[in-house]
Amino acid sequence: DGGITQSPKYLFRKEGQNVTLSCEQNLNHDAMYWYRQDPGQGLRLIYYSQIVNDFQKGDIAEGYSVSREKKESFPLTVTSAQKNPTAFYLCASSIQGSNTEAFFGQGTRLTVV
Amino acid sequence: AQSVAQPEDQVNVAEGNPLTVKCTYSVSGNPYLFWYVQYPNRGLQFLLKYITGDNLVKGSYGFEAEFNKSQTSFHLKKPSALVSDSALYFCAVRDKANYGGSQGNLIFGKGTKLSVKP
Secondary structure: OOOEEEEOOEEEEOOOOOEEEEEEEOOOOOEEEEEEEEOOOEEEEEEEEEEOOEEEEOOOOOOEEEOOOEOOEOOEEEOOOOOOOOEEEEEEEEOOOOOOOOEEOOOEEEEEO | OOEEEOOOOEEEEEOOOOEEEOOEEEOOOOEEEEEEEEOOOOOEEEEEEEOOOOOEEEOHHHOEEEEEOOOOEEEEEEOOOOHHHOEEEEEEEEEHHHOOOOOOOOEEOOOEEEEEEO
């Protein structure tokens, strides 16, 4: 069953801690993305990767880091430098090409406690 | 810079009535346009896209969208709304001319909440 899987679904973090959100896809997609969703603000791009071992900052990369060591995996680390990390995080993937749609995971809701 | 606007935060319709969710865009080149739907605490599901050709695009679950180049719009429509259509809808645009660079990613609107009442 092909798709894109995010884990965990819910995550709680204490202030000052780093946490890593997992994103795995078995769609053989080259491109992967991380978005942050806040109420009333739509989706904002954090990082994206168009190929293994390469990634680029999106609009709101500060306080986040990523890696792309494997085609299937694009984990996102929310560091202690991110001042307001509570949000819904969405991972997506797509084949290369400007006319291609992205496929999304089910999201991870991160809450700072 | 490319952008997408969804002018309505919420749209309310009665079940069985037609619905329209509005979207306008701004890109420097030719646009690729997309609609997605999101149910509570879930990811986004792709509905349809406009790439080229016929201005009326048909998608999943009976939805369609009309591309209007002169008005730079891509409104989502459905002839007869269902209660189960109630969700958050996102319009997105990609600028073909800038694909591959930092400006070539999908840009999303802020979303429109659709509420369909029985």
